[in-house]
Amino acid sequence: MNWPFQRRALLVNGALGVLLAGGAGIAYLTLGDGGDGASAATRVSQVARGTVVSSVSASGSVESAKSRSLSFGASGTVAKIYVKAGQKVTAGDVLAKLDQTEALESVEAARANLAVASEGDTTSEKGYASYIQAKNSYNSALRSYQGTVLKAPFSGTVTTINGTVGGSSSGSGSSSSGSGSSGSSGSSGSSGSSAGGAGGSSSGSSSGTSSSSGFMELVDTKHLQIEGQFTEADTTKLKTGQTASVTFDALTGTTATGKVTAVGLSPTTTDNVVKFPATITLTKIPSGVRLGQTATVEITVARAEDVLYVPSAAVRTAGGQSTVTVVRNGKQETVQVEVGVKGDQGTEIKSGLNEGDQIAVTSTTSGTTGNTGQRNGFPGGGAPGGTGRGGLGGGGGRP
Template structure:
């Protein structure tokens, strides 16, 4: 009897399970959003890295042996601060010799100028000097000859004629002029020596100043190429200095996105070591020439922070999002509520209904609705 009761219970349970399994599953819960008015923006995104706005490669002007290195990579320095030095003995000797040469040249010029400096071409009176040759050039008149008839038909020329001087009346350099020229030669020569000595001194002083590496701007030391005792050549890079106060973002965009970029566009930057924070920036440069990256061409761009965050690291990665268009106060819905065929599902009291709408700008978060919906309509968000 007990066995029959157990079998009956088992059959009842199986039947109940079969009836339950035939019931339809509960519909999945969906989320909705209200149609409202606001901004619709489109943006392009990429990744980049931080770099200084200015980088200076600094070195010594002359060759020598490093005697002092006052900084290490990572040090913050002020403008004008001495960063490193080399032995300045030879450079100082050249300056001393150039100063002595200039002194000697100046003494020679003073001596030449202190000589006889009487004015050239000045006479003893107020009148002008008339060359003696001019007095002999005046013709001397003679009596008019009396012609004498002769048997022949030939008329005899008069025997008396005015006498003219054949000497040239053009003025010639006077003795005083030649003397003035000869007196100016020592002064000119001495002045040329002074000018040459001044140039040599300026060059020597420049080389002496070049025995020290000074920071032309305030910034952070990135690299130091040597240590005390190292031999360096003139003109090489010994210290690399960066202006980290003007840190910026260097990024590259695919050509499809780069065509929308222009200077002045606003952007946001997200740093890997500061999740959840966004920093305002703007586009300050767009490269006019692209660079091939595999099968894709990319264009570089530089973005400047509106306010540079503190403690940034050179070379650290950053995510960039540039706003290329923005519409204000337009009717909008979440972009996920709009299907590819331009339809949305509207939730009403009588049930959900599919409605065709006219779409304007499709943004990253919201899509502009030009017609088909009114503010306050409730739409179903797809994929929820």
């Protein structure tokens, strides 16, 4: 009579047991996952021989190594403009002129006064003082006349014209810059045109209150550079003369080479991040590169060729000592090693390991993405290879 009831009770208890066991299993997996979706995965790699490269990178914009904001040396009305924005000029070319009528009259008057003073008694103090005063007045009038002509101080490209014929210009000389930016000088003209390209030009309009402070802006488009902002840790690795590879955001597949020509000493701080400027001068300018374009520079700071290396994830450093886990006869053994060049992907091994030794590489697995391996690490279990930022060259192929 009681068999059906006992049988039902047994079935219910069995189901509860399965559910409890499943829950315990789920709890175990969750705890083993660290609670944050990350776990450790170990693979086996090999000690290989090849080239280890370490590099740092930063972004910046294309600038001219030499630029100048040009203004007349005198005030007056613009009488003639001989060039257009985007036009290439050579040193000494006349770019524009002011109306010279008043300046010529001042020169003639000053010359006549000087002639009279020079014929007078210059042996007395009063006579000599009059002569000096007349001579200075003549020289000042002559400089004003010469200031009505605007000439190119060096060969380059006119990128901006901030004035028009018939407009007024207040002469303030010119200012130069070695970083592609215009310096401060006098205001000029009411409208003009600009060209921002190193190889081409574009026209537009601007006013005397624009960011271009001179009557014209002249840049040397044959010598271009990029100023990148590097973290303080990366800056300690930079030296003048190091080679750099440059890519351009707007020019897919276009690359250029350059060299570090200056490392700045004055840092800037943004969001509590300290960065130092470094100037990379292009050794060859590819077609299509224009001033102002965004570029990324990658600078090789260390290189070791024909050396033993392991994936950087396999090296652990503590207390100034580096160790690697070696797999021998199925057992893991910690071995102290001497390291050399440290790249993001590969690290040079100077001593402690032999080529072909098997090593254990522990990397982080993200539970949310399902991806395995460490950033810039090597997939699979073979020896690393290939080249790249902080990477490797030569040696075995990447598995």
